[in-house]
Amino acid sequence: MTQAMIQARKLTKRYKRGGETLVVLDGLDLEMSEGRFYALMGPSGSGKTTLLNLIGGLDQPDEGSLVVADEELAHLGGAELSRWRARNIGFVFQGFNLIPVLSALENVELPLKLTPLSRAERRKHAQFALELVGLADRMHHRPRQLSGGQEQRVAIARAVATDPRVILADEPTGDLDRKSADQVLELLGRLNREFKKTILMVTHDPHAAEHAQSIVHLDKGQLGRVEENAPRVPAGEAQRSVRT
Numbered sequence: 001m002t003q004a005m006i007q008a009r010k011l012t013k014r015y016k017r018g019g020e021t022l023v024v025l026d027g028l029d030l031e032m033s034e035g036r037f038y039a040l041m042g043p044s045g046s047g048k049t050t051l052l053n054l055i056g057g058l059d060q061p062d063e064g065s066l067v068v069a070d071e072e073l074a075h076l077g078g079a080e081l082s083r084w085r086a087r088n089i090g091f092v093f094q095g096f097n098l099i100p101v102l103s104a105l106e107n108v109e110l111p112l113k114l115t116p117l118s119r120a121e122r123r124k125h126a127q128f129a130l131e132l133v134g135l136a137d138r139m140h141h142r143p144r145q146l147s148g149g150q151e152q153r154v155a156i157a158r159a160v161a162t163d164p165r166v167i168l169a170d171e172p173t174g175d176l177d178r179k180s181a182d183q184v185l186e187l188l189g190r191l192n193r194e195f196k197k198t199i200l201m202v203t204h205d206p207h208a209a210e211h212a213q214s215i216v217h218l219d220k221g222q223l224g225r226v227e228e229n230a231p232r233v234p235a236g237e238a239q240r241s242v243r244t
Helices: 048-055 078-088 104-114 119-132 148-160 178-195 235-243
Strands: 004-017 020-033 037-041 063-068 089-093 166-170 198-202 214-219 222-228
Touching (some): 020 214, 048 166, 089 148
Parallel strands (some): 089 166, 166 198
């Protein structure tokens, strides 16, 4: 039986806007299995990014329970939460969030500074992560010397460098052309298939959502329908099967 990686029960999040209380998540019940690739969809204001931030420990719910990677997040204090996040969560954002004055290698190495690894070990992990995303020959380039697709692959390398159990991606292809977007989506799929990473990707793009195994729809802060996608055959594997 597949173990649950994410369990939300009666999850509620409110924000104050002026004199108004805005309920973004309204008693949400949700369970996501370990080692699965999920796309999270829904109209603007449905709570997608809020849910992502709660799962990543960047924000706290007002009510309800949220267990991620075997931890009830409400039980973790500030320092504990930071250590838990460094061990378990990798973030990929739409805007890349790379530091312009640092090389690709130095950007990927940054989150590893929160770990007990030595400098040599951090460098080795960062190099491996860049090799994994196909940028071994660009590791000493700065962000302005890279294309948008390459910058996003550096961001993914940074997210996986600590070997997290969960990757949270917020519109990771939103600023990319279709070719670069497909390369990023194939890379996320590979991380799921080969390295068994649990991936939760927020997207408005139905084409991007097709790369996930499950599509979870949010509507007005509550769980809507859940769709299961047919297994995808990566382009390289499809070509090999045709030749054979």
